[in-house]
Amino acid sequence: MAKVNVYKTVELLNQTVAEDILSLCQACIEKHGTFHIALAGGGTPKKLYQLIASDAFCGKYPWEKIHVYFGDERCVPADHEDSNYRMVNEALLAKTPIPVENIHPIHIDVDDVTASADRYNDELIASLPSDQETPKFDLVLLGIGDDGHTASLFPGTTILQQMKKFVDAVYVEKFNSWRISITYPVINAAANIYLLATGEGKARIVKTVMFDEPPAEPYPIQRIQAQGNLYWYLDEAAAAQAAEIVLSQARSD
Numbered sequence: 001m002a003k004v005n006v007y008k009t010v011e012l013l014n015q016t017v018a019e020d021i022l023s024l025c026q027a028c029i030e031k032h033g034t035f036h037i038a039l040a041g042g043g044t045p046k047k048l049y050q051l052i053a054s055d056a057f058c059g060k061y062p063w064e065k066i067h068v069y070f071g072d073e074r075c076v077p078a079d080h081e082d083s084n085y086r087m088v089n090e091a092l093l094a095k096t097p098i099p100v101e102n103i104h105p106i107h108i109d110v111d112d113v114t115a116s117a118d119r120y121n122d123e124l125i126a127s128l129p130s131d132q133e134t135p136k137f138d139l140v141l142l143g144i145g146d147d148g149h150t151a152s153l154f155p156g157t158t159i160l161q162q163m164k165k166f167v168d169a170v171y172v173e174k175f176n177s178w179r180i181s182i183t184y185p186v187i188n189a190a191a192n193i194y195l196l197a198t199g200e201g202k203a204r205i206v207k208t209v210m211f212d213e214p215p216a217e218p219y220p221i222q223r224i225q226a227q228g229n230l231y232w233y234l235d236e237a238a239a240a241q242a243a244e245i246v247l248s249q250a251r252s253d
């Protein structure tokens with residue numbers, strides 16, 4: 001069952017997420033000596049990454065025991081403005097003492113995206129602890145798009161059916177571009193999933209995926225079947241339409 005946390009502002013949300021990741025990281029290191037986290041791309045988590053890289057948090061994180069992976073990547077060079085690696089490196093990694101061998105980018109060969117996906121699939125198998133032969137992240141950070149996608153699991157794409165590989169390449173019609181993404185098997189196997197959504201632009205999709213009757217083809221994010229903990233982190237703006245329903249249900253009870 002998902003746990004939903006709502007925060008007055010995105011700043012309060014990011015402060016809490018940074019603290020929660022630190023606590024989880026410390027618990028995982030206590031338990032098995034490392035912390036394996038898959039980061040989300042896009043715009044939502046950028047300020048969170050900058051906060052973790054700031055003096056308020058950077059010195060508290062045991063970087064030598066943290067391994068950073070990517071939930072998905074756009075098929076562009078690593079210095080391209082659309083690159084998730086570039087965003088994460090500028091916002092976070094370059095500002096921390098994390099050992100370079102602890103950073104696991106999705107290396108993109110724009111001429112062979114399938115090979116790029118297969119290489120990352122093998123890297124996850126080689127680098128992560130596994131649970132019944134599925135690589136197991138301690139934490140996967142995810143966002144949500146206004147079409148209900150998460151990572152690069154977009155509606156109507158072939159990757160939604162990928163139940164064998166842990167990483168796959170996917171052509172996204174709406175962007176006329178390829179992406180590489182982790183797939184449901186590895187997302188579902190994660191010990192923890194933190195799903196972040198902020199801003200009024202996400203209010204409709206958050207309400208839709210939480211409360212509306214799922215469409216015949218459920219939204220990709222609705223198809224996550226987390227075997228571990230799934231926590232939603234919302235600011236009040238993103239939770240606004242969902243909150244209206246919760247309040248109206250409370251009034252009618």
Ligand code: 6PG
Binds near residue numbers: 040041044073149151
């Ligand atoms: C990406 C992300 C993607 C993102 C959503 C939300 O590579 O873009 O992995 O799944 O989380 O598209 O994006 P925003 O945070 O920019 O709204």
